[in-house]
Amino acid sequence: MDELATKSDDRDGLGHRARLRKRLLDTGPAGFHDYELIEYLLGLTILRVDTKPLAKRLIDDFGGIGALLGASVETLRREGITDPTIAALKIAEATALRLLEARIQGQPVLSSWEALGDYLHAVMAYSRVEQVRVLFLNAKNMLIANEALWDGSVDEASVHVREVMARAIALGATALIIVHNHPSGDPSPSQQDIRLTRDLVEAGRHMKIVVHDHVIVGAQGRTSLRAMGLI
Secondary structure, eight states, X not given: OGGGTTOOOHHHHHHHHHHHHHHHHHHOGGGOOHHXXXXXXXXXXXXXXXXXXXXXXXXXXXXXXXHHHHSOHHHHHHTTOOHHHXXXXXXXXXXXXXXXXXXXXXXXXXXXXXXXXXXHHHXXXXXXXXXXXXXXXXXXXXXXXXXXXXXXXXXXXXXXXXXXXHHHHHHTOSEEEEEEEOTTSOOOOOHHHHHHHHHHHHHHHHHTOEEEEEEEEETTEEEETTTTXXX
């Protein structure tokens, strides 16, 4: 197993870990490299082992700390990571997402667009499965509900306009933002994405529900169909 592949002298490993901890407590995480953050997380469950090589390899294999933390449990298991260590990574991901989500709660979503984009990118960009999420808003554009409604490709068969509108009515929403991710990493809209957006806008017009935007998220960035002039 990878976790056991880099045995080193116990005293050296413990000493290095203690130095990382002291830096973290004395100066905070700002000066840490990404691999050092992961190294420390791994060290919480992998004892008496130098976790730096594993941390560097994981970040390299996944293409960055965001993709690593966002990887599925099954994918991490295939990398040879045990469940206690996966849990440490997942609690770090959950904490980061809660912090980002907190930035968009309790204030109009449209006035915190960058914070919303950061949250959506973190929660969806690295998923290997296409997911559709809808943010339901009230008349003041405050968030009522943030719901992942579908997994799978975005087309007429998987995203039902009637269901989106029915859910909005059930929640008392007067506006919504639809979001989905492109596992390929490219957030450019497809023809199906554009057609779905227009169908939602038209249905919303009849029910007095405003579709503010359709945001597409990928590892390479995010795209707003409103900013592209498609709404």
